[in-house]
Structures are given as structure tokens and as C-alpha cells.
Amino acid sequence: MIRVVNRVLLALLGLALLCAGGAVLARGLDWAVPSWWPYSGRRDVLLSRAVRERWRDQGWWWPVVIAILAVLVVLALWWFFAQLRRARMAEVLVDSGDGEGALLRARALESAIEDDAESLDGVARARVRLTGRRTAPSARVRLLMEPHAAPGETLNLLTEEALERGRRSAGLGELGAEVRLRAVRHGAERVS
Incomplete structure (x- = not known):
């Protein structure tokens, strides 16, 4: 808007x-x-x-x-x-190993990282947006945490698993990330 x-x-x-x-x-x-x-x-x-x-x-x-x-x-x-200026990165340059390179749709990489993050214990929903240059992207990650989740542990898992897997799959030297955590709010329920 x-x-x-x-x-x-x-x-x-x-x-x-x-x-x-x-x-x-x-x-x-x-x-x-x-x-x-x-x-x-x-x-x-x-x-x-x-x-x-x-x-x-x-x-x-x-x-x-x-x-x-x-x-x-x-x-x-x-x-x-x-x-x-574009609000969202369109593509990421992937090192294919032959000196050329290939272009990967940024939304595909975002979706893969989101799926990995949502599979982590304690994460209800994840949203990922890639920003920066196509040769050196950076991720903005928003996690909606379940009430039982430990933020520090979830952040470590996100870094070591989801972001690392995304970085390796795209052949990037590094993938910086800004992570925002938010807790799920549950409404009061009547117990009878």
C-alpha cells in the first residue's frame, strides 16, 4: 500500500x-x-x-x-x-562448477528454505525473502514460533540446517540472514 x-x-x-x-x-x-x-x-x-x-x-x-x-x-x-527498485530479488546466480553459472529463481530458493524451516520442531510458519545482489544474497526470515519452542535452539537449528542447506544447494560462499521470531498467540479456550 x-x-x-x-x-x-x-x-x-x-x-x-x-x-x-x-x-x-x-x-x-x-x-x-x-x-x-x-x-x-x-x-x-x-x-x-x-x-x-x-x-x-x-x-x-x-x-x-x-x-x-x-x-x-x-x-x-x-x-x-x-x-x-525491486522489492524482491528475482534470481540467484548459482555456481555450476564449470565456470559458467546458472540462474535459480529466488522464489524457488525461498520456498525450499521455508519448507526446511517449517519442518523444524517448534516452528508454526516461516517466511523467507531474499535481498541483496544475485551473487551475494541475504535472507530475511520470519518465524512464527509454537509456545513450547526454545528460541535459541530453534535459531541454531535454522542456521545449521535450513539456511546451510539453502546456501550449499545454491553454491553460495555465505548466506547472511536476519531472523525475526514471533510467538503464536492462542485464544483462551473454555474447559468444561
Whole structure:
């Protein structure tokens, strides 16, 4: 949901900036513009001489304005490129041993690690997401723990079995992981 809101806000901001820039450009190129258009008169300017010279005595004013605008442009570009980034890794480069390599769908590896993790004692449900580069992925693991499970023991088993098996099967030198544990919540039951 947040990605949709980000993209809509980014599109609206871009459209507003494009319209404002188009209005200033149209007037600057002396194109014929309608009377309701901003700066439609022959003598209308974006910044009047009085506004431009108001802060002339302070030598810091215009460099600060330009620096703030530059920072805003960099932040807007960062925001834009962050929307284009994939939220999920698509494939993992597997070392096939012949010097070539093969591509493995990341979801297949995620699913295999999830199945291994769910087979561990005390794990009710597991969710795995691979992030990072396809040559050096990292796993984000979320485990839903049964009430009787020991977190330390389950974490050791996950590391030594499920993650290690996934790392070896993909031929990776290492597979870093961030693991989040959460306990299952059971509702109260009436005993009669």
C-alpha cells in the first residue's frame, strides 16, 4: 500500500513541477499564452528586481537558496529511483562448477528454505525473502514460533540446517540472514 501511495505522490509532484516549469518556459520563450496563464503579461517576471535585490546585501542568501534547491532535487531523484527498485530479488546466480553459472529463481530458493524451516520442531510458519545482489544474497526470515519452542535452539537449528542447506544447494560462499521470531498467540479456550 505504501508503494502505491509513494508512486501516486511522486506522480502528482512530478506533474505539478512539469506544469510550473512549462508555464515559466512558455513565458520565457515568449509564446502566446492565454490570459489566465501565470505571467501572461509582456512585463510579468518570475522574480521582480525588488525581490532579487532584497537580499543582495547578505552574501549568504543566494548560495543557501541554491544549495537547498539542489538538496531538494537530489532527494526527489532518490525518491524516484527508490520507487523503481525491486522489492524482491528475482534470481540467484548459482555456481555450476564449470565456470559458467546458472540462474535459480529466488522464489524457488525461498520456498525450499521455508519448507526446511517449517519442518523444524517448534516452528508454526516461516517466511523467507531474499535481498541483496544475485551473487551475494541475504535472507530475511520470519518465524512464527509454537509456545513450547526454545528460541535459541530453534535459531541454531535454522542456521545449521535450513539456511546451510539453502546456501550449499545454491553454491553460495555465505548466506547472511536476519531472523525475526514471533510467538503464536492462542485464544483462551473454555474447559468444561
